[in-house]
Amino acid sequence: MPTESERLRRRLEREKRAREEAERLLEAKSGELFDAAEQLRVQTTRARALAAAIEAASDGIALTDEAGVFTYMNAAHANMFGYTADELIGQPWAKLYTPAVTAMIEKDIMPGVFSSGGWRGELEGRARSGTSVAQEVVLSLRADGGLVCATRDISKRLARERETSELEARLLKAERQAALFTMGNAMAHDFNNLIAAISGYAILLKSELQEGSAQHQRVGRILEASEQAFDIVRSLEASRTEDVQKVSDIDLVQLLHTSLAITEGIRPSGIRINVDMPATARVRSNEVLLSRALVNITKNAFEAMQPEGTLSVRLGKEATAPFHGKAQRLRFGDQPGTPDFVMEIIDTGPGIPPDMLEAVFNPFTTTKAAKHESGLGLLSVKALADMKFASIELDTLPDAGTCIRILFFPRAQGLAAEAASLPFATVRPDGQIHVLVVDDDPSLGEVIVEILSRQGFTADLETNPLEALERIRSDAFHHDILVTDLTMPELSGDLLAQSVKQARPDLPVILYSGQGGYVPRDAIFADILTKPIPPERLKASIEQALHRRSLHDGNGP
Amino acid sequence: MKGMVFKFFEQHVAARLGEEALDDLLDHPGLSTGGAYTSVGNYPTSDLTCMVTTLSERTGLPVKDLLNTFGHDLFRNLAEGHSAIMAKFDDCLDMLAGIESVIHRDVRKLYNDAELPRFEVMTHERGQRIVLVYSSSRPFADLAHGLIQGALAYYGVSERAAVTRKDLSPDGTNAQFDIALLRSDAD
Numbered sequence: 001m002p003t004e005s006e007r008l009r010r011r012l013e014r015e016k017r018a019r020e021e022a023e024r025l026l027e028a029k030s031g032e033l034f035d036a037a038e039q040l041r042v043q044t045t046r047a048r049a050l051a052a053a054i055e056a057a058s059d060g061i062a063l064t065d066e067a068g069v070f071t072y073m074n075a076a077h078a079n080m081f082g083y084t085a086d087e088l089i090g091q092p093w094a095k096l097y098t099p100a101v102t103a104m105i106e107k108d109i110m111p112g113v114f115s116s117g118g119w120r121g122e123l124e125g126r127a128r129s130g131t132s133v134a135q136e137v138v139l140s141l142r143a144d145g146g147l148v149c150a151t152r153d154i155s156k157r158l159a160r161e162r163e164t165s166e167l168e169a170r171l172l173k174a175e176r177q178a179a180l181f182t183m184g185n186a187m188a189h190d191f192n193n194l195i196a197a198i199s200g201y202a203i204l205l206k207s208e209l210q211e212g213s214a215q216h217q218r219v220g221r222i223l224e225a226s227e228q229a230f231d232i233v234r235s236l237e238a239s240r241t242e243d244v245q246k247v248s249d250i251d252l253v254q255l256l257h258t259s260l261a262i263t264e265g266i267r268p269s270g271i272r273i274n275v276d277m278p279a280t281a282r283v284r285s286n287e288v289l290l291s292r293a294l295v296n297i298t299k300n301a302f303e304a305m306q307p308e309g310t311l312s313v314r315l316g317k318e319a320t321a322p323f324h325g326k327a328q329r330l331r332f333g334d335q336p337g338t339p340d341f342v343m344e345i346i347d348t349g350p351g352i353p354p355d356m357l358e359a360v361f362n363p364f365t366t367t368k369a370a371k372h373e374s375g376l377g378l379l380s381v382k383a384l385a386d387m388k389f390a391s392i393e394l395d396t397l398p399d400a401g402t403c404i405r406i407l408f409f410p411r412a413q414g415l416a417a418e419a420a421s422l423p424f425a426t427v428r429p430d431g432q433i434h435v436l437v438v439d440d441d442p443s444l445g446e447v448i449v450e451i452l453s454r455q456g457f458t459a460d461l462e463t464n465p466l467e468a469l470e471r472i473r474s475d476a477f478h479h480d481i482l483v484t485d486l487t488m489p490e491l492s493g494d495l496l497a498q499s500v501k502q503a504r505p506d507l508p509v510i511l512y513s514g515q516g517g518y519v520p521r522d523a524i525f526a527d528i529l530t531k532p533i534p535p536e537r538l539k540a541s542i543e544q545a546l547h548r549r550s551l552h553d554g555n556g557p
Numbered sequence: 558m559k560g561m562v563f564k565f566f567e568q569h570v571a572a573r574l575g576e577e578a579l580d581d582l583l584d585h586p587g588l589s590t591g592g593a594y595t596s597v598g599n600y601p602t603s604d605l606t607c608m609v610t611t612l613s614e615r616t617g618l619p620v621k622d623l624l625n626t627f628g629h630d631l632f633r634n635l636a637e638g639h640s641a642i643m644a645k646f647d648d649c650l651d652m653l654a655g656i657e658s659v660i661h662r663d664v665r666k667l668y669n670d671a672e673l674p675r676f677e678v679m680t681h682e683r684g685q686r687i688v689l690v691y692s693s694s695r696p697f698a699d700l701a702h703g704l705i706q707g708a709l710a711y712y713g714v715s716e717r718a719a720v721t722r723k724d725l726s727p728d729g730t731n732a733q734f735d736i737a738l739l740r741s742d743a744d
Contacts, residue, residue: 010584025598
């Protein structure tokens with residue numbers, strides 16, 4: 001049995017151990033509290049940063065409670081619908097939707113949210129103003145039955161997609177129109193030649209028949225029918241040629257900006273655009289052809305470079321050498337003098353293979369992958385040269401890129417209009433005027449020769465323009481005037497005229513064409529006629545040309 | 558087990574059997590701490606079991622009765638020390654129904670490492686009857702029984718209360734308590 005003092009001693013020892021234990025626990029707990037406070041401070045800082053990020057996020061974020069009432073909303077979410085966050089917190093989510101959309105969400109979407117824990121899709125919300133808000137929405141179910149809603153306004157994206165789709169449709173339509181235009185020109189040309197031959201021979205035959213006879217009347221019917229056929233072809237041509245023949249003052253800088261804006265919707269995100277242009281650059285050209293060409297050059301460059309690259313657009317007084325003189329060059333529409341402006345559109349694509357270079361401006365030719373449309377776009381670029389609105393150069397270097405250069409020269413006034421105002425001309429004193437007719441279609445050529453012969457001219461036909469050129473070079477002064485068709489396979493009428501002028505600068509050249517589209521408007525022509533050519537119009541044109549030459553030579557009346 | 562329970566047990570033994578009996582009990586060589594406990598520490602349940610068993614041997618009282626009596630006093634001490642929590646309840650059955658949802662929730666705020674028994678409410682007829690199922694890793698169904706009786710006494714309804722206990726396991730870790738209150742004259 002322990003004594004009282006022994007018991008007290010033991011109790012004291014127990015109390016001492018208990019106190020020491022309590023102090024140790026207190027110290028440990030104090031350390032834990034400090035750690036917890038520190039952790040809380042870090043978490044609070046992190047939570048505040050997160051809250052600030054959510055508040056500043058461009059995407060909308062909102063929380064609802066179990067009853068579907070907003071308990072939190074960031075500014076982006078509220079602004080998307082034209083409200084402030086304070087105005088929507090405490091309101092049900094249905095406030096942001098029409099009754100029909102609300103019913104659809106409750107019926108079709110919410111059951112899935114509660115069963116799978118989330119939903120993602122697109123919805124049409126309703127802004128405070130009553131306008132619709134196209135939104136992409138992600139809903140997540142929280143443990144307490146409330147929702148986290150992340151949303152993004154996709155109105156602009158949808159509008160951009162629509163614009164891109166419309167633009168692509170417009171470009172496709174333009175390309176189809178260009179193809180039809182080319183085909184139509186070729187057909188018009190051929191039809192005009194045939195009809196011209198028919199009507200020409202009919203005129204000759206009619207003159208040989210007795211007036212008032214049955215045969216005379218029947219040939220008259222043939223001529224009437226021919227004239228109707230010409231009218232049909234002319235009406236078809238008129239609708240196609242009106243836009244592409246009009247010349248107007250154009251600010252190239254503005255046109256380039258517009259073209260880049262149009263193609264912005266189809267620019268792959270990996271392609272950058274560098275622009276180097278003066279404040280303004282005015283030229284006289286055809287706006288329809290030029291804008292179509294710029295859009296197509298840009299579109300082709302995007303497709304060649306995708307997914308990434310750089311498109312450099314430059315406008316200045318002189319050409320640059322983007323490939324340091326190593327590139328292959330293709331050139332159309334040489335013009336004399338110094339260009340007013342040089343526009344260069346340079347891509348960093350794979351370049352054009354050498355064997356494709358000659359064909360790149362032909363219809364239905366493409367250097368791109370098969371999935372893309374054929375390269376009709378460059379046809380409108382070549383048309384600028386064909387119509388003498390500009391000269392075109394194409395520089396390309398494999399694995400480096402392609403530069404399409406458009407050179408704008410000062411436009412000369414056509415002489416055809418001027419000639420119309422001249423007084424009636426006299427012919428040469430001996431009465432013999434030698435006309436060289438050049439047409440690859442013998443039937444039509446022979447008709448013209450026959451008509452000219454009956455009008456008192458001495459006319460020769462040459463069906464090969466190269467041989468015609470050779471005849472003029474070898475006997476420069478045998479002919480007094482050259483009458484030539486435009487479209488011929490060996491050498492076109494305008495190039496024949498240019499070559500002839502080198503040998504005989506004074507030789508008048510009259511050009512005729514059944515092609516209503518790309519008729520050159522060049523000062524070297526004494527007149528430009530359109531098939532069918534009435535015999536009187538042809539005679540007058542020849543006499544006016546000779547009259548003007550005689551005035552120029554100082555032999556005037 | 559929380560040191561607070563040990564401290565209440567020391568107070569209970571000292572009050573019922575005297576300081577000497579407590580000193581003798583705390584001198585028992587089987588105790589892991591040498592008999593030194595603080596209310597903020599955590600100690601093995603086996604220490605409490607050892608003390609109750611030793612006390613039973615020394616006094617000749619059954620362990621069951623000792624735990625029951627301790628539970629009775631323990632409830633009063635806990636209630637007096639945590640009056641703010643007790644103020645949340647209207648009556649005894651309301652308090653018993655809120656052991657899990659209110660009391661243990663508050664206990665975990667203070668002692669997040671506390672290993673608490675579960676008191677699952679099977680039936681609750683407000684003001685009349687409640688059926689609770691006690692389950693614990695410790696064999697203290699008798700202690701729980703004492704706590705319930707202490708609660709009835711604290712609210713002054715012992716005399717009109719009928720507690721029916723049904724042991725759900727032989728080791729005292731699971732038991733069902735059906736507590737019914739007879740209507741008082743005031744009702």
